[in-house]
Amino acid sequence: MAVRNTITIKVLAKKLGLSVGSVSKALNDSPEISIETREKVKKLAKQHHYTPNHFASNLRNNTSKTIAVVVPEISDSFFSLAINGIEKAAQERAYHIIISITNELLSKEKIIINELHNGMVDGILISISRETLEGSHLKEINEFGMPIVFFDRDLEAMDTAKVVTNDFESAYNAVKHLVDQACNKICFLSVSESLSISKKRIEGFKKGLIELSKYNMPNHIVKCSTETAENDLIITNLLQDSSNRPDGIVVSGEHLTISIYNVCKQLGIKIPEQLKVICFSNLAYATCLSPSLSTITQPAFEIGYKATHLLCDSLDGKLTELKERVICPSKLEIRASSTCIKH
Amino acid sequence: MAVRNTITIKVLAKKLGLSVGSVSKALNDSPEISIETREKVKKLAKQHHYTPNHFASNLRNNTSKTIAVVVPEISDSFFSLAINGIEKAAQERAYHIIISITNELLSKEKIIINELHNGMVDGILISISRETLEGSHLKEINEFGMPIVFFDRDLEAMDTAKVVTNDFESAYNAVKHLVDQACNKICFLSVSESLSISKKRIEGFKKGLIELSKYNMPNHIVKCSTETAENDLIITNLLQDSSNRPDGIVVSGEHLTISIYNVCKQLGIKIPEQLKVICFSNLAYATCLSPSLSTITQPAFEIGYKATHLLCDSLDGKLTELKERVICPSKLEIRASSTCIKH
Numbered sequence: 001m002a003v004r005n006t007i008t009i010k011v012l013a014k015k016l017g018l019s020v021g022s023v024s025k026a027l028n029d030s031p032e033i034s035i036e037t038r039e040k041v042k043k044l045a046k047q048h049h050y051t052p053n054h055f056a057s058n059l060r061n062n063t064s065k066t067i068a069v070v071v072p073e074i075s076d077s078f079f080s081l082a083i084n085g086i087e088k089a090a091q092e093r094a095y096h097i098i099i100s101i102t103n104e105l106l107s108k109e110k111i112i113i114n115e116l117h118n119g120m121v122d123g124i125l126i127s128i129s130r131e132t133l134e135g136s137h138l139k140e141i142n143e144f145g146m147p148i149v150f151f152d153r154d155l156e157a158m159d160t161a162k163v164v165t166n167d168f169e170s171a172y173n174a175v176k177h178l179v180d181q182a183c184n185k186i187c188f189l190s191v192s193e194s195l196s197i198s199k200k201r202i203e204g205f206k207k208g209l210i211e212l213s214k215y216n217m218p219n220h221i222v223k224c225s226t227e228t229a230e231n232d233l234i235i236t237n238l239l240q241d242s243s244n245r246p247d248g249i250v251v252s253g254e255h256l257t258i259s260i261y262n263v264c265k266q267l268g269i270k271i272p273e274q275l276k277v278i279c280f281s282n283l284a285y286a287t288c289l290s291p292s293l294s295t296i297t298q299p300a301f302e303i304g305y306k307a308t309h310l311l312c313d314s315l316d317g318k319l320t321e322l323k324e325r326v327i328c329p330s331k332l333e334i335r336a337s338s339t340c341i342k343h
Numbered sequence: 344m345a346v347r348n349t350i351t352i353k354v355l356a357k358k359l360g361l362s363v364g365s366v367s368k369a370l371n372d373s374p375e376i377s378i379e380t381r382e383k384v385k386k387l388a389k390q391h392h393y394t395p396n397h398f399a400s401n402l403r404n405n406t407s408k409t410i411a412v413v414v415p416e417i418s419d420s421f422f423s424l425a426i427n428g429i430e431k432a433a434q435e436r437a438y439h440i441i442i443s444i445t446n447e448l449l450s451k452e453k454i455i456i457n458e459l460h461n462g463m464v465d466g467i468l469i470s471i472s473r474e475t476l477e478g479s480h481l482k483e484i485n486e487f488g489m490p491i492v493f494f495d496r497d498l499e500a501m502d503t504a505k506v507v508t509n510d511f512e513s514a515y516n517a518v519k520h521l522v523d524q525a526c527n528k529i530c531f532l533s534v535s536e537s538l539s540i541s542k543k544r545i546e547g548f549k550k551g552l553i554e555l556s557k558y559n560m561p562n563h564i565v566k567c568s569t570e571t572a573e574n575d576l577i578i579t580n581l582l583q584d585s586s587n588r589p590d591g592i593v594v595s596g597e598h599l600t601i602s603i604y605n606v607c608k609q610l611g612i613k614i615p616e617q618l619k620v621i622c623f624s625n626l627a628y629a630t631c632l633s634p635s636l637s638t639i640t641q642p643a644f645e646i647g648y649k650a651t652h653l654l655c656d657s658l659d660g661k662l663t664e665l666k667e668r669v670i671c672p673s674k675l676e677i678r679a680s681s682t683c684i685k686h
Contacts, residue, residue: 049487074426074442080418087444096458099417099442101430115439120463144392261631283628288604290633 012045066096067311068116070126072104072153076254077282078300079127082151085304086125093312095122104226106131113137116146123147123311128155130192147314147322151307152298156196161314163307163326167197168204170296170330174250174278175208177332181340183248183276184215187238189222191253201252201280217246224256231259239267239275248338251279257293276338291336299328355388409439410654411464413455415447415472415496419597420625421643422470425494428647429468436655438465447569449474456480459489466490466654468647471498473535490657490665494650495641499539504657506650506669510540511547513639513673517593517621518551520675524683526591526619527558530581532565534596544595544623560589567599574602582610582618591681594622600636619681634679642671
């Protein structure tokens with residue numbers, strides 16, 4: 001195994017016959033140190049591949065210029081687009097980002113947050129895991145001084161800043177669209193019953209049904225999973241009995257699209273003639289699917305971008321408190337999968 | 344702005360009337376320290392939300408149990424799948440990962456590598472940016488003791504460990520498939536001419552044409568971009584002149600699929616009747632596209648998984664040198680977009 005780099009400011013100081021403080025000041029271009037000495041220190045630091053120790057400079061300066069981005073997954077196009085927005089804003093504000101993935105596990109989220117606790121980063125952007133019902137791990141470090149901004153999946157009980165979308169209205173509008181397309185047996189495929197965004201979507205869906213639809217299917221909220229094989233089974237069970245089959249579905253998770261399209265192909269169910277489908281999704285391929293997929297398109301890039309600027313405003317001292325709640329509205333994009341075919 | 348957490352091992356030591364060394368040993372469960380004292384130290388550390396300082400313990404123990412994953416982007420499904428494989432292996436080996444994105448920029452890759460240089464991580468898994476023609480930034484830190492494993496996009500000039508796929512053979516086999524489907528004007532859409540994987544694909548493609556095809560199109564290597572709008576234009580130019588249009592294309596980047604499908608729709612070109620398409624891609628939606636997309640499917644998860652175990656083998660002292668080259672073969676998955684329709 002190779003020898004690790006252990007050059008420290010102490011070693012530099014010793015080699016130069018200077019104090020640690022002077023070396024640090026020289027590296028930080030302090031006017032207290034002569035230009036000649038600064039040059040000499042920097043030259044030796046470069047020769048020895050010394051880069052400032054983030055944590056140590058953090059303790060000295062209270063800043064690492066690094067933001068942690070904590071996400072449940074990156075395969076979903078919402079998160080990859082949101083991270084693009086975060087990257088853009090972070091670059092504009094001269095911050096670095098490091099990304100950690102919780103895999104939808106509370107245990108992993110806790111470990112990650114704990115690791116970030118001690119100065120490696122200046123602030124946290126987080127979209128919580130499906131398992132995160134309460135946020136004591138987040139509250140603790142937040143109360144202890146770590147700024148946190150939620151994006152998309154927030155914790156309602158925490159009053160720190162949040163950038164979210166209008167999930168309630170979007171689900172309501174999706175029902176309205178399906179009712180307009182003559183659907184009267186409408187189901188909702190849910191990926192969680194605890195996440196705030198899921199609860200709001202379910203509430204909006206239910207309100208839509210009550211106000212707009214003449215008929216209510218029994219068991220019209222169908223809980224799905226994160227596993228494709230399990231979802232194939234759940235969706236097959238939902239669709240195989242033609243006498244009791246929904247004629248419209250609002251889908252709450254992008255990853256369910258493949259299961260729906262594949263199960264419909266297997267069962268010989270035609271989209272949109274026999275089943276109209278609209279999905280909460282940022283899938284770039286929505287237009288290329290057969291049939292093209294109607295989506296509730298979330299402003300993923302914008303959500304990530306705004307959340308980052310909000311956090312940087314706080315880190316850069318431009319905000320007295322970090323409590324703002326920003327709502328970026330989603331957009332209904334109607335395509336072939338939910339459009340009435342006239343006979 | 345909130346006050347930052349600045350609890351350090353020094354503060355703990357002062358509060359307890361112990362030396363810094365004793366506190367450190369107590370936190371690390373050293374048998375030199377009495378059980379009572381260990382409990383007392385841990386209790387106070389917990390009260391003050393003290394977590395071990397990664398960097399400091401890194402200098403002491405030469406380990407942070409953290410691996411940096413440096414990727415050009417995460418929107419491409421190859422990278423999101425590879426990261427899933429990396430996550431799985433890292434968990435098995437009790438390492439954390441942090442992800443950094445270069446956005447295909449050499450300048451950003453250099454900054455990231457420089458930031459990782461000083462002990463925050465134990466090793467680096469990297470897939471280089473399109474702009475990275477030479478790797479002095481990587482060579483330097485590698486020679487200085489930072490273990491590096493390349494996955495997928497490697498630097499040929501560096502003899503550290505690599506986990507890649509068989510790009511040469513895959514491109515050759517794609518040409519063979521198109522020739523078998525009666526294509527005789529075959530083009531290659533390239534995303535880079537400098538990346539090792541691109542060079543190998545182009546070589547395999549050219550060998551396939553020379554050995555298997557009766558006809559060679561002039562300008563049969565078409566350079567594309569990272570921007571969708573630009574690619575739409577390039578592909579329109581390639582396809583709009585029906586007298587000189589290719590009848591088969593091998594596509595080197597997943598993100599080009601949308602442009603090809605959309606341009607063909609606009610120009611009224613039927614896939615696969617008038618143009619057969621096969622793409623290097625891990626797209627989960629390949630089966631749901633219209634027509635379903637033939638792919639050269641890279642073992643993305645496996646590449647990430649194996650690269651991580653290799654790096655951990657080195658970090659955990661199980662390897663004397665980190666030079667292995669692993670090749671995980673890709674798979675041709677033939678679907679409707681490249682299949683001959685019999686008339």
